[in-house]
Amino acid sequence: MTNLAIFASGGGSNAKKIIEYFEKREDVSVALIVSNKKNAGVLNHAKAFDIPSLVLEREDFYQNKSVLKTLEKARIDLIVLAGFLWLIPPYLIETYPERILNIHPALLPKYGGKGMYGMNVHKAVKKAGETVSGPTIHLVNEKYDDGKHLLQVKVPIDKNDTPQEIAAKVLKAEHYYYPRVIDDYVQKIGTKAGTS
Ligand code: GRF
Numbered sequence: 001m002t003n004l005a006i007f008a009s010g011g012g013s014n015a016k017k018i019i020e021y022f023e024k025r026e027d028v029s030v031a032l033i034v035s036n037k038k039n040a041g042v043l044n045h046a047k048a049f050d051i052p053s054l055v056l057e058r059e060d061f062y063q064n065k066s067v068l069k070t071l072e073k074a075r076i077d078l079i080v081l082a083g084f085l086w087l088i089p090p091y092l093i094e095t096y097p098e099r100i101l102n103i104h105p106a107l108l109p110k111y112g113g114k115g116m117y118g119m120n121v122h123k124a125v126k127k128a129g130e131t132v133s134g135p136t137i138h139l140v141n142e143k144y145d146d147g148k149h150l151l152q153v154k155v156p157i158d159k160n161d162t163p164q165e166i167a168a169k170v171l172k173a174e175h176y177y178y179p180r181v182i183d184d185y186v187q188k189i190g191t192k193a194g195t196s
Pocket of ligand 1: 008010011012013014015082083084103104105118135171174
């Protein structure tokens with residue numbers, strides 16, 4: 001069994017799609033939901049699907065590393081970031097090397113980095129007059145939006161699209177591709193125990 005932990009700060013529409021995608025699978029399970037906000041929408045999905053959840057305090061995450069114990073206890077093999085806004089600390093990357101994925105709602109390296117999240121991204125894409133945008137799914141390293149790309153999906157943009165409309169188009173592609181890329185990646189890397 002490969003166990004996934006999803007980290008999310010917001011509504012968690014991607015998290016929900018990932019949970020639904022793997023719901024009936026016997027080889028892959030969403031075993032933990034982690035959020036840094038106690039009223040994040042993603043926690044409602046955790047409840048609805050009966051998945052254990054953890055709300056992080058900044059100190060737990062950056063100083064005393066107590067999140068590691070929870071991840072180990074749940075035998076997490078892969079961490080999936082889905083709208084998680086805190087930078088991943090080095091100790092977590094060292095513990096889960098090439099086992100942390102993220103999705104960014106633009107074609108990196110454009111429109112990435114600190115401060116480039118949510119509507120900021122789509123407003124910048126609109127302002128630049130791009131005719132194409134789309135999600136990038138990538139491995140996570142110590143910098144925002146910087147790791148190796150696993151997939152980029154090009155979504156055409158109409159010149160009259162508002163940033164909200166661009167966001168909706170990109171999100172639709174995220175919902176379709178993110179679970180499938182996770183699935184392929186999990187098949188490729190196997191469980192964490194299997195590698196050590
Ligand atoms: C998505 O656009 C994702 O690309 C970005 O954060 C957003 C999360 O949306 N990293 P949701 O909470 O999954 O709806």
